[in-house]
Structures are given as C-alpha cells and as structure tokens.
Amino acid sequence: MTSTSVIDELKKTKILELLEQGKRVDGRALDEAREITIETNAIPKANGSARVFLGDTEVICGVKIQPDRPFPDTGDKGLFICTAELLPLSHPTVETGPPQPPVIELARVVDRGIRESHMVDVSQLVIEKDKSVIGVFADNVVVDYDGNLFDACSYAATAALLTSKTPKWNWTDDSPVLAEGEETPLPITTIPVSVTMGKIGNYIIVDPNGDEWESMDARVTITTDSDGNICALQKGGSDGFTQDEINQCGEISVRVGAKIREKLKEAQKGSQ
Amino acid sequence: MTSTSVIDELKKTKILELLEQGKRVDGRALDEAREITIETNAIPKANGSARVFLGDTEVICGVKIQPDRPFPDTGDKGLFICTAELLPLSHPTVETGPPQPPVIELARVVDRGIRESHMVDVSQLVIEKDKSVIGVFADNVVVDYDGNLFDACSYAATAALLTSKTPKWNWTDDSPVLAEGEETPLPITTIPVSVTMGKIGNYIIVDPNGDEWESMDARVTITTDSDGNICALQKGGSDGFTQDEINQCGEISVRVGAKIREKLKEAQKGSQ
Amino acid sequence: MTSTSVIDELKKTKILELLEQGKRVDGRALDEAREITIETNAIPKANGSARVFLGDTEVICGVKIQPDRPFPDTGDKGLFICTAELLPLSHPTVETGPPQPPVIELARVVDRGIRESHMVDVSQLVIEKDKSVIGVFADNVVVDYDGNLFDACSYAATAALLTSKTPKWNWTDDSPVLAEGEETPLPITTIPVSVTMGKIGNYIIVDPNGDEWESMDARVTITTDSDGNICALQKGGSDGFTQDEINQCGEISVRVGAKIREKLKEAQKGSQ
C-alpha cells in the first residue's frame, strides 16, 4: 500500500485541488471523521468483542481474559496487551507471513494509546501477588481496509474492553481456580480516543480514507482521555510538521475525540 | 515430487493402460502391498527402534521415552508424540529447511492413526499426577523415498513402539528419579495398521510406489485396529471419491491391514 | 567476504611475492601480530567491558552478570556464555538477519577457547545449588572489520572478564536477592590467549589482516593458557596443513601468546 504510480499521482493531484477549495473526495469537512458503526458482542464466546466500521474500514476486536504469570518486576499488576493484524482478505496487497514494520507500528501505537491512558486499572487484576495475575488480551483483526487503521483498531479495542466481562479466579492449592458465575466488568478508569490526522500539502485532515492515506505527506495520531488530556502521540510519514501544525493537531484531537467518545459510551450502554 | 512433465504424463498413461488390463507396473495385484521388511532394534541406544523397508521406501523410527511435564488439563496422562521427517538424502528433490505442508500432513496423519487407535495406554504413563509424566516420542526419518510414506512411517513407528522398553522413574524430592534396571514394555492395547490407497482413473490400488504416487488423482489412508475397526482416515489429492469407492476402501483397509498386522506381530516376537 | 575477483587474485599474487621475500604487506614479521590497543570499562553500566583494536579491526565486548537457572545436570556450576556478532556497520558486505555459519563458528570458537582454559571458575558462581546460579555473558560486537576476528573477539572478551565486577546475591525466600555494594572480581584461574595463523602458499603468518584473510588457503586458531599449555584449537579454510606445520603453529601460539598475555595483564592492572 505504499507504491506510487501514475494513477496515484493523479489521485493526489485531484485530492489537493479539492482541498484548495476546502473540500474532500468524499464530501467531508477537513476535521470530520467518517461514520463510525460499533457492534459490540460480535464474538459472544470471547470475554468482550466489537466490530467497528470506520467508513469502509472494518475491524473486529476480541478480548480474552485469563490467568497469567506477572512480569518479574511488577508482581502487583495484571497484564494488558493489545495487538493488531491485517488479515489477507482485507486488501489484495496484504501478504501472509510475519508482520512487517508498518503492522508492528500499528499494533504498538494502538496498544500504547490505551495503555498510556491507564484505561484498564491493572492494579486490580491480581489473583495472588507475584504469582498469578489476570491477563487482558485485546486482539484486533482488520477485515476490510480503507485507510486509517490506527483509529479503527483503537475504537474496536476500546469498545471491546468497555463491554468485557471479567471472570473471577481464587488462589487455591497454588493455582488459580475459576469461580463460576462471578463475572464483573473490567476496572475502567477512562475512555481513550485516538484521532489520526493526515497532512496533504499544507492541509490537515481528520481520519484519512484509503485514497487520502496513499496521498498523505505525513500523519500524526493523538490519543486523548476522558479529561480532555493528551496521553499518547505518534508522528509518521516522510515529511514533517511545523510547530503550529502540531499545536493545531493537538486541539483537533481533543475536540474531535470528545465527539467520538460519546459514540463509544453509547456502544457501552447499548450492550448492557 | 509434485511437478508434472511430459515424462510424468507418459508414465501416467502407461500406468493407466496397465491398470485397464488389471496389472500394475511392478506386477502386483491392485490390492497388494509391496514387500515389507522390518528390522527392530536398529538404534540400540534408543528405547525402541525399527528400520522398515516398504519396497524401495526406507524409514527408520527411534523411540525416546523420558520424563516430561503433563499438559495442564490432562495431568493424569502421559504424552505420546509421533513425528516424521524427510531426510534430504532420501530423494534429490527434498529440500532442507522448515517442514513443508506435505511433511506436516504426513507427520500428523501418522501420529493420528496411532493416537486414535489408543495403541499406547497413556493413562499408565504417569510418574506423579499433574506434576510429572512419561513422554513417548516416536520420531520417523525417511531414508529412501519410493512413494507411500504414510504407511512406511506408520509401520516403523508401530514396530518401534511394540518393541520399546520403558524405564521406571520414582517421584523423589519433587523430581523424577530413574530406577535403574527396571524396564518394562510399553502398555500396548492394540496394533494399528495404516493402509494407503491411491485412485488412478477409476482404479483403486493399495500401497502406491513412487511412480504410481506421482500419477495418482487422489488417495486415502485408513487405519484399522486389532479388532478390525476403523480408527482414522485421511483423504488427500486433487480429486474426489464416490461413496462406493470410499466404502470399498474401508473394506480393503480391514482386509489388507489384517495381513500386515501379522508381520508387525512377527517383528515384535522376533525382537524378544 | 569470501568472493573471489580479479582484484582479489592480484592481491593474493602480490602478497605471495612479498612472502617469498620474507615480507608482509604491512611490513610485519611473519610471526608478528598487529598492534593491540585495549581500552577497558568502555561500557561503564555493564559489569565489565573492553574495546579492543587489533590493527584496524575493532571489537567491543560487554559482560553482563546476572542470576540464572542452572542446567539440569550441572546444578553446582554457574553459566559462562560468550557470543560474537558482526555489526552491519563493520563492513559493507555484512548483512543483517540471523547469523550465518562463519559467524556461528566465530562465536563458538571464541567461547570454546575461553571455556576450555577454565578461565572463569564457574564452580564459584552458585547462589543456591540446583536452584540458582550466576550467569556470565560476554557479548562481542565487531565494529570495524580488518581480518582476524577470532583473536580480536577473544582479547576483548578476556579483557572484559578480567576487569568485571561480580555482584553478590543471597538466596532469600526462594529467590536471589541482590546484596548492594558487595562486588568482587570474577573468580579467574588463568588468562587464555588465542593466536590465529594463516597459511598462504607454504607460509604461516600470524594475525592475518583483511587482505591476507581473503588470500589465505587455510587457517588455524590455537588458544594457550597462562601455563603455556594448549587448550583449544580450530582449523579452518579450504586447504590442509602438514603435520610439521601443525607442530610449528603450536610452538608459535605458545610464544606469541605469551607476549599478548602481558598486554592483557597490563590492561587488567590499568583498570584497577
């Protein structure tokens, strides 16, 4: 998805021409995300799950919650791990095999946005200190690709976590034993929202779709929390931003993020 | 071993012509396996071993029996694992490197045939419940290739298991300690026999040799146990079977399997 | 670094012509190593370290000392592991990716030379028998390549080990607990010195530089200990040695090794 061809060049020219008139290829405002559809409990046998459509990009996230060993130096904390994978059916250019650097970056940025917001209070996920903790695994799979996987995966993971049920384990005979029927929601402290902005020419656009993604000069993904604070950021792409642009992106992320957070809250309520 | 060339085409035509006259390239009846030679104790330092010739296909199986940790959910059972590997000296087309899908299938089908017959009673292979069990590893290596590795590996593993000696371990100080000189045979409940049949045109042939293997449209491997029951089956190849053919293959596998089982019993007796 | 070209051939011819006159390309005597510069404590946060220049070959070794689990059958011994890696910035021909056979051989020969001399007395590196021991990891990285990595890595590792500080761990509550401020030198019994000799035509030369390395017919690396005994040897390259040559190489390794051992002792003193 990074090759440049004559058609790509024409596409970029067209996109830029429209931007100069304040317009986008799909008619959105520059700071407008595509329509977001969130379907929770898409995988009923998982502890939590969500299917998210961000325009024509589609992601499914399943959450598995199970006992695990703590890291040696943090025996008083549970584990939280978020991954992302591009399924080969999501786009003709996706190849099978070990994940390439762009997918590794995707997974790490999505993980970090949620982790740095302290959304899941891992200190409450301890079965027996230093011996056994609860691990929360939020695995995203991309089912259809039309740009901006950062946000689509982040929303899917967040929605899946917001609606997850945590089983209870007791520490018996040196091993964790499942206490049937005692499920509670995950300990959630905030709702992180990722907003990805692309830079094309001198224009900043929110939530670039597939064509815009190929035409971007640079991008930045900013995650904000429920307090309207900024908790994670990742710049990417082969160009730079001015200091003013970075400040402007910060403002956009707070403003647009607040709207999207309401959608995530609705999805959470809808699943109860 | 899957490429098609002009010579392969001529070979297939010749094989088909002969089959129409009820004959095979090497003079066998359609339901006749090649000569089977079984040499047990080929690797004296292993716990059990066998070298098997099935016509010009040659396989060596070595069995290693050693303490291991049980799987978490089956702490009252020992382990049984059977593998298969094509050594590069077995044929000019074999490549080194990680096993390719056909070899993975081979290993899994051979393992499953023996496992599903419950030949080795793994419930008797426990040193200390939930903590330490006995692992039985039957590793096949193909030394010379002339078709039908499924059966050759299966016979080699079965013969090696039938003649294996199991050491005894006592559970002392939280670890398994070898009790010198107390060897017993493995707990064996039945003798599985794998019979592989190829379909060429509308003919079903038992134990295809190398040339026949390349010319097959489809194949089926059926394992039967000492009671004459069918305990595992794997269809392969790029064509299908009619329901009648599948029923016929079932009958052949019971009948031919019974004869081959006698050879395996002889090999077991011969080694005592 | 193994390709042959016209220029390589010319180089070899020139080197041979000079050798016939008793001379080397850089003016050294045949049994003379290049200048050795040893800078200890190059990586202050490691437990020991050294940067070694052998002519224009440069190697950095860092030693990490940390608690580890013993091997099952040697619960009364600590671990000693020495590795070597060619960094891609050391030469334009080095490729990233898993180590190739020449680098695996390099690492194993350097490790074995030190291990077989019993330089580090691993019996003194036990925290709790069978449960916890001290692991000593000496990792070499090649920073600039100009031939003879065997000796350069060996000197770097030896100098780093000679100047390493070992923390103390107490066995408390079934785990090793660091005793702050109680550092001692590693238990060292001897100083191994590796001497690599190349054979070009019928000439034996000590410490081949990059051009000589490409022109060699064969090589031998011999490690001697502080008693002047020979404790490890590795022959390499696509030609052989006569018995006389092998005897002669043994003598050279003792004689040249003794001189180099003094340099290592100086480096050790200098760091105290």
Add this chain to the structure above:
Amino acid sequence: MGGRDATMVLLDENGIRCDGRKVDEPRRIMIRAGGLKNADGSAYIEFGDNKILVGVFGPRDVHPKHMSDTDTGILRVRYHMEPFSVGERKNPAPSRREIEISKVIKEALEPAVMLDKFPRTAVDVFIEVLQADGGTRCAALTAASVALADAGIPMRDMVAAIAAGKVADTVILDVNNEEDQAGQADMPIGYMPSLKKITLLQLDGVLTPEEYKKCVDVGVKGCELVYELQKKALHDKYFGKGDE
C-alpha cells in the same frame, strides 16, 4: 481428540443430544454470499456457534513467477484462526494443525474449480475463523465454495461439508464441540452433490466397518442439505431475497 471421557449425557433416552438436537439434525446454519468490499468474492457462515469469514482474490499473477504453472491455474488456501476464536487465547503464529487443514481444504476445493481456465495465475482463498465451535473445517469449506462462486471463478460444482460422527454408540450428523471432545468419532465430509464426489474425508475415533459406512452415508446426506443453503445464499445475493 484426547480424552473421550463422557462426563455429560451426550444422548438421552429420547434420542436427544446435549444441545437439544435429534441425531440427524444439523445445527443452525446461516450463509451469506459477499460482504467484503476489497475481496473479489467473499462469504460469511455461521454454523452453530462457528463464525467464519472467507475472502477470495484472483485469478491474479503469481509472485515469484516460477511458482506459477503454464498449463493450469493454482489454488492457494489459508485456514487461519483468530487469537480470540477459541477457549484459551491462541498464539498468532500458524500452528501445524492450521497448515494441515489448509492443505486438506485446498485439495477438497481443487476438484470443484476449473483451474485449467486460468493458466499461469492463482486464486487465493483466505479463511478466517472468528469463533470456533467444533466442525470449523466443514463450515470453512462450505463458505469457501460460496466465496469462490461469488468471485466468479468457473466451477464444476460447489463443495458442501458437514461432519458425521458417533456418540453413545450412535451415528449422528453434525458433531458439535462437546460431542467432538467427549464423543467416540468425528468424520468431516466434503461432498460435491451434483458430481457425487467426496472431496474431503477425515476420521478420528473408532468405528466398526458398518458404522463407517453409515457415517459416510449420513454425512453425504447432510452435505446435500448444506448444498441447498449454499445455493440459497448465492441466489439471495444475486437475485434478491424477494424471489423466495
């Protein structure tokens, strides 16, 4: 299949199975043709609690070139389970089981696809198991046939698939997860109903020769039921549900 210890009643005195089905009754099956936007063809199946998505690309060029065949097209199949699709989170690396099932499904589809119609090229079938509940390979093969048809790949027939099996000494149709774990035998069957050919067949577990024949027969009949649902799914997509 490991331990077949029957800790639950797999078949009660009225011939009713642990999930309320009769012995010859399949689970609820829902097939949708299409759905993915980037794939050339796709299908989604719910087969009991199995949820499986299949995308097809091709015919398209093969890289590297020497993997292609000048005489025929090639079919490539990847069967893959999501980490969250099974009880305990699955390691994302492809398991040996997944590699074997990919090969078995590929060889089950090949007789149905007119590979000679697209020489030098490849058709890729990507199977994603979103939720697994016993019988994933049959559900996957069923959906893959629909996805191939949806992609317009020329086909001789579709392969329909379902498992026969044995619990409580009785031959049953469509083995679910509990029956696979605690039952006596599982026999997945893939069948082309028009061409009357079995293209996938496996068996784990002990059957008498009579039971063996009965299982094959029950399985083939089950495939004919599944086949109707495959055709309906394609009909619904291309001619609309209103035609019903």
Add this chain to the structure above:
Amino acid sequence: MGGRDATMVLLDENGIRCDGRKVDEPRRIMIRAGGLKNADGSAYIEFGDNKILVGVFGPRDVHPKHMSDTDTGILRVRYHMEPFSVGERKNPAPSRREIEISKVIKEALEPAVMLDKFPRTAVDVFIEVLQADGGTRCAALTAASVALADAGIPMRDMVAAIAAGKVADTVILDVNNEEDQAGQADMPIGYMPSLKKITLLQLDGVLTPEEYKKCVDVGVKGCELVYELQKKALHDKYFGKGDE
C-alpha cells in the same frame, strides 16, 4: 513506561532534578563525526550515559533489484541495541520495539535527505546502541544525521533531536532514564532547525493541552541547542578544532 510511582525525588524545592540538572538543562552531549574505517560515513554520540555509534553506507545498489525505485533513492534504517547496553542482558533477536524505532527514525530522516538525487540506489543507516540511558532514539537520530552528512549524502538540513517531558507536574528538557521510568510524560522530538519542521514526534504519558504545547516548544528549543553541537562536530572533523 509502566509504573510511574515516584519513589525518588524527581524535582526538589529548588527546581533541581534527580541528576542535578535544571528543568531546561540538557545532559552532557558529545558528538564526533567519523571514526569508523569501513563505513562511508559515521558518527558517535554520548548523550548523558547513552553511547551510540552510527555507520552509513551508500548510495549503493539494492538487492534484490525489485526493492529499488527508479524515481528515487531509498533510505533504510536499522536501530539495534547490543545485548550489554541495558540493565538486564537483551536477547540478541530484534525486538518489536527496535523495529518500530527503526521505522520512526527512518521517517524522521527522510524529509532531510535528498533521496531524488540518487534514484535506484539505497542509503543504509546502521544505529548501534552500546549503552542506553533513556532517550536513545533522540540521541540515535541526532548521530544518524551527522553520519549521513559525514558520508556526503546530499541533505536539505540535519535533524536534531531531544526529548521534552513532565516530572512533578513540571515541563522539563531531556528526559533521563529515571525520569522516563518514574515521571509523568516523555515526548521525543526530532526537528530540522533551518527548515523549521518537526520530523519525529512521539508522546507517552498524560499532558494537559497547555502542557502539550509547552512541551513541543521546550523540545524545539532543545533541538536548536543540539543542532549547534551537530554542526560543531562536522566542523571539527572537516576544518579542525583549531578553528574555534
């Protein structure tokens, strides 16, 4: 960043940090251009206790050929940590963290390198972290710019880098390891001072919108300091230290 529990005093009542620095004071920075014999260009940096070596090769041919681009040169970057560079010995296999940082640094350097001047070829940047102490990516990016210049690669500008951050509710410059572990936020910034463009930017940790702007500002000013040291290092190599 995990646990941000402040077990040490990160900022005392006099505004002095745990290592004695003021809030806007960078650590000791020493940059040397050149040094490696086989590389086409190289640099060595000590940035606090970070010790990092960078070697550059190219422009040179690309293998395999199809990875090259007929319109432009390509930049390849590998960020790699030695096993002995961190507290507990690092496994030699490349971690996902190293792969991500390689990509981030590559994209931070691309705007500075005139890739269109060497079509069909590649420039390789090999970064070796010998000793790590917080802020390795900024130190690495700073040294990589110098090494590229030392190799004579045509450039629009150099990228200077340093982290801003937050400890004890105060915005600081140049986050060290303890501040990264126990502090509230870490924001690495890479900046081209002549072109006034931010080419690397990341953030871990919580900032109010005001703190966010302040961090960016403090970081950009810090990069301008680092830039002077980069230019001095090249000057020292090519015109000698005597010119000072």
Add this chain to the structure above:
Amino acid sequence: MGGRDATMVLLDENGIRCDGRKVDEPRRIMIRAGGLKNADGSAYIEFGDNKILVGVFGPRDVHPKHMSDTDTGILRVRYHMEPFSVGERKNPAPSRREIEISKVIKEALEPAVMLDKFPRTAVDVFIEVLQADGGTRCAALTAASVALADAGIPMRDMVAAIAAGKVADTVILDVNNEEDQAGQADMPIGYMPSLKKITLLQLDGVLTPEEYKKCVDVGVKGCELVYELQKKALHDKYFGKGDE
C-alpha cells in the same frame, strides 16, 4: 566438554581403557560403500556405537543461480543428528553445534575434491547421525569421503578421520563418549594419507606442548588405519568381497 570429573576409571593399572581397549586401539569400525537407492553416492559407517549414513547428490545445478560459481564447483555439507540419536531426545531444529560441524567438515573435504572439474554446479553431502557415541564428526567425515568416491566425484585423495585425546594424563587414540565427557582432551583429526595433509583439526582440553605433538602424531597414524578401511569398503563394493 563441561565437567571433566573422573567418576570412573578411564585407564587402569594395566593400561586398559574403560571399554577394554588399549591406548592406541581404535573402536570397531565398519564401513559400507553405497546402500541408498536415490542418492548418487552413499556410505554407512559404524564407528564404535556411532551409526552414520551419508548421501551425496551431484554435481547438479545450483538454485538460486547466483549462489553458483562460474570458475569452480561448490561443496555443500549438512551434518544433522536425528532426534533419537542422543541420550535425551534432540530438538529437530538445527543447533549451532550442527551448523559449525557442517562447516568444519565441508572445509575438511574441500581439499580432497576436485571442485574445478565441475564449475557452476554443486555437490551436496548429507550426513545423518542415527546414533551418536563420541567422535561423530570424525566418523561422519570418514563416511562422507567414501560416499563422495561412491558418487564418482573426482577426488585427489580421501579424508580419513579419528580423534586423539588424553585421559589419565595419557595420550590415547579414538576418544569414546565417556572419555570425551570425563577425559582431559579431545582432538579430532582429518587427514589425507596420500597427500599427507591435515584438513580437519580441533582441540578441546588442556595439553602440554609435548602432548600436543604426540596427539597429532597418534591421530595421523590412526587416520592411516581408517584409510585402509575406507579403501576396503570401496573395493568390496566395486570388486566384490571375494577378492580379499
């Protein structure tokens, strides 16, 4: 070699070793030329309790092409141990030890093979250790020479191999597994008796300079014994055992 603690008597007062041999006595050696049907050449050796099979293919084309050499043929050697060949079951993945031994054996064979007679092509030597008992690399090299000759590869000489060593302060010939584990030194030697060249030499363990020379001498003499058995094996195959 790890712990060399002598828990057994390696050499008794009569100069007899733990397995009943005299100090200069090799183990029982049986070599068979040929045996494999698909390989171009092969050999099987029993060297004490070592059982090793070698198959040779070639000269044959090299894939990918750029790995071949227009001036000379190339020799490729793989030394591989079966999972069941050693005390504790060996992991099937190639170990670093196996990779090193493959390289050492390759370089020991190269001086014997007239590689320049088959430019652009490769000869593959596949060594399979079925049962290991100390000294596998010498037994493997010995058998590989016979297999190369059996394949009709043009050779200058054969390489014969055996280990010298030291137990109880005495130089011995042909180190077995116990002597390797508990003894003082192990020196595998590969030697071309006609060309009088040592092509494999390694040493683990401590020797005085005098012992070093003696080991080399004992080893070379041992190789001459092995050489006779190699020639006999080829003679037996090509001219029959009746000629003896």
